[in-house]
Amino acid sequence: MKTTTAIASLALFLGVSGPSLAADLVFTSWGGTTQDVQKSAWADKFTAAAGVKVLQDGPTDYGKIKAMVEAKGVTWDVVDVEGDYAIQAGDKGLLEKLDFSVIDKTALDPRFVTDYSVGSFYYSFVIGCNKDAVKACPMSWADLFDTAKFPGKRTFYKWSAPGVIEAALLADGVPADKLYPLDLDRAFKKLDTIKADIVWWSGGAQSQQLLASAEAPFGSFWNGRLTALAATGVNVETSWAQNITAADALVVPKGTKNKEAAMKFIAYAASPEGQAEMAAGTGYAPTNVKSPALMDPAIAKTLPDQQTASQINADMAYWAKNRDEIGERWYAWQAK
């Protein structure tokens, strides 16, 4: 109890002396090129339209969100988080309910809308390959897990999140409609078979570096990072077979002083225009179904929302319920 008071008074002190004025909105995301586009596509436009200055902060840190809400000193008004975290945090009472009289959700992809969050953008985990570095490229998850047919290092996302476990199960022959609930024992057993050949990437820039240098000539990537890498002249092959989608979400931490402005900001970010510009800038897909019509068709057809043939949606509700348990097991397995 005492410690909570101490943190609260500390946060209060920080809040009072901090540089941000109450009228300014603070938007927090993961940094890098994605946040650059979020700034230009959403924040700058929103400032011009609504006259509210938007300050950028980052990177997103779930520990910080919890600390701010508990200490009643919320300084982040709108935060870009992972989709499964958004569901879990909403259930745990860490988030404000979104005001759907301000945010128009009629055109929003319902896969990514909850009471507490709307989709920020969505991406696919796809199979990427550096064509100049190898003779043949793996075209399915089974190929990527086949070290006899495709020898060498392969790279996967390091953190516990939807994507890699699903890929392991698909590679092991689990039918797409039988993925959930995830058979973790089976997934880790499959992952064990390639563990010595895995190089982990912890961020988008690192994944690009690994692929471009052929340190790992193939692996599982966020689709947008491959598009960006191909644009720099690297000979990238992308396989969309059984691409696994997951989304980021926009949320409002509970207790923010700028709730009204936060809702307006999200309304703009989720609008057809906001989503279209975001998608064009990042290579990720818009979560507003009216956005593709506003986009350059040449760009629109490279996005995950055009790759639905064998697309698999990571089950965010399942992940939200099990993310702590999976996380602990995941990191323990990695360190073993």
Added chain:
Amino acid sequence: MVSTLEPQAKIEMARKRRLLPQGMGATLPALILVLVFFVLPVVALLTRSFTEPVTGLQNYVELLGSSTYLKIFFNTFFVSALVTVISLLVGFPVAWALAIMPQRGANIVFGIVLLSMWTNLLARTYAWMVLLQRTGVINKTLMSLGIIDTPLVMVNNLVGVTVGMTYIMLPFIIIPLYGVIRKIDPMILQAAALCGATRWQAFRAVLLPLAMPGIASGALMVFVMSLGYFVTPALLGGTANMMLAELIAQFVQSLVNWGMGGAAALVLLIVTLSLYALQLRLFNAAGQGRA
């Protein structure tokens, strides 16, 4: 000589003892700042290790009872010890050379050592990544010279962490060693030679004991800093070489399990403070022995 110095030293010490309480008033704002911004948050996190999710020692039971976490503890100490030993082996000759070099040359070498220290840590770590990776400069050179056929694996494993961390820790061992070695009178080594000592004997029986305070303080500093290191192991090491700081970051940031995070942090803190206490004790004993 010694007997005349001693009373002076005592007076000096007594003066210092008086000064401390008198000067305290001025340091009060700084102390409060440290207390509020540093001590309180740390205590708050550590307290959670005993109260989350319920009051008790369950976090410590889980932490110390799991083979995975014990392996991470072992990794942390192993890597830190390895980095300390290699830093000493590389740093000692550099410090020795610096001490006996003409001043101008020493300044240049010192500048190089310090300059590397002032360069951004991430930039330096990425630079190592580029050098060490399979398609990196080192592998390409060795392969084009025909020395190796297949690239050596030097990143995402123990080699990468050790090389990267040793490079970063070197200045912290060179500087204290240089300070100590420079104060050693070269005549003593000459005297040893005159008395018939071989070079190796002079080094082992004369130089090494005299340099011991520098070796001890440098080694401990490197060891303790390595224990809590985060960036370099995360980028140059594989997940199989995970160290404690990474585990704490995972608990606090992605798993939002502050109970376990606090427990791991407290174990690290206790180990670090114990080592520090040990060093103080050894040092004081050594210092008194010489006086």
